[in-house]
Amino acid sequence: GLAEKLQETFKKLRGKGRLTEEDVDQALKEVRRALIGADVNFMVVKDFIARIRERAVGSDVLQSLTPAQQVIKIVRDELAALMGGSQSKIATASTPPTVVMLVGLHGAGKTTSAAKLANLLRRQGRRPMLVAADVYRPAAIKQLQVLGEQLSLPVFSMGESVAPPDIARAAVEKARREGHDMVIIDTAGRLHIDDELMNELEEIASAVRPNEILLVVDAMTGQDAVNVASAFNERLALTGVILTKLDGDTRGGAALSVKALTGCPVKFAGMGEKLDALEAFHPERMADRILG
């Protein structure tokens, strides 16, 4: 891992006497390699290294008997700080219902996460309603309906021939009438460069004014995470991120990329395919995971 690499690097460097700033820059190259290897976007890594450099070339490191440990600590603390500072909570509307909208690329885990979120909110005493606003993917509505059945939670659908903004609007009206204080809207996967479909998201948002717009991101996403995150953030007022499939072995550097580009906190972590597999996001654990 990075710790061993840095030990090696500093051992070689210190062999020649006192550590210098140039030596630390050598070590920071290893940090760069580790972060990019963990799929953090290379531009985000550049900024990150610049950010920590001042502390890294301070006397704490240059005069330390364990410079590798010092650098690791600086990196880890900064990573955790950058990704942290928020709670894994859904904002509540002043007048119900609270509306949550899930958006993101194809296959990221939106439909599954919508159901998981509904399950979680019900456990917290809310009365959620799921909304099937994906009218494109074959059997997408059926998929959400099956999940709703598994949870004994209502799924609002108007079939595949009604426009998603109208579905969302009708859903919120029904929720209001029937006393559902949480409306969770599942939308179709789409490319951030698909103008028409990105417009559709804006239309859904202006139709129902969501309290939360959560970008669902697959934890194994690579360098492209910055493009996706910034495009969605430009079009919509994203309020948070759900990072899915963290039950695998991907290092998950996309978490840092997305936070850096949008400023949005990762609110939840998808930790499996079952409907109870949604956890609060832990920035320190994520930092350790990214560093490998």
Place this chain on the structure above:
Amino acid sequence: ITGRKVIDESLYEELEEVLIQGDVGIDAALELVEKLREEVKKRRVDEPGELRRLLQEQIRQILGEDTAGLRVDEARPAVIMVVGVNGVGKTTTIGKLAYHFKRSGKSVILGASDTFRAAAVEQLEAWGNRAGVPVIKHSAGADPAAVAYDSLQAARARKMDVLIVDTAGRLHTKKNLMEELKKIHRVLGREMPGAPHEVLLVLDATTGQNAVNQARLFKDAVGVTGVILTKLDGTAKGGVVVAVKRELDIPIKMIGIGEGLEDLRPFNAAEFVAALFQ
């Protein structure tokens, strides 16, 4: 990169960043650029524009030529098993593949071996309808290997040319799920020696370095014969397949470029590498 007047360190760094940005991976990018430096020295290259061409050629060499063919003309039915982690595009790709084979004059049948995920069978049936091919399925929660077995029996009984078996998405790190996949593979092979004739791993172009882990473990479990790289219609370049080819020698057979029935193309290394540098 164009319009450079001299070959200097910043040019090499720029090329390295292009590769990293395309998900080629930092280790691979450093190695490729190092090799490029040697080539430049050896051939005494002094034209900056030549570097990009040499680098592209290096990558093309790794990816190989003419890897796109699928073995569907030897056995009958030719059995194709489609595998991969969750959400990468397996079911959609099977719909496209079915259509592709039908267009080329073959009869196709699908096996709905994802008996776990909500509405997975309905989704495959919808694709079967679009492509005009039958789908063999059991009830929800059935044994995936049993569905695979029945699909093969049906393919033989109906004298179909191609059987494509859809499997549930699964993370390569889940031992029990990988065991389930091995069982499907075993059942097919026991029923028809040589089957499955293709085991296609679907990789999502937006995936980073984890794709190498995926390829390695799926290869260890069921022997992957080819990769289909999906979602190349986005902005991700899918550069991780360079490492997949180089480290595991798995050829890239096809690419998915959209959600429609016809959005499947044979893999073309030259085009892929050119896109990597765009």
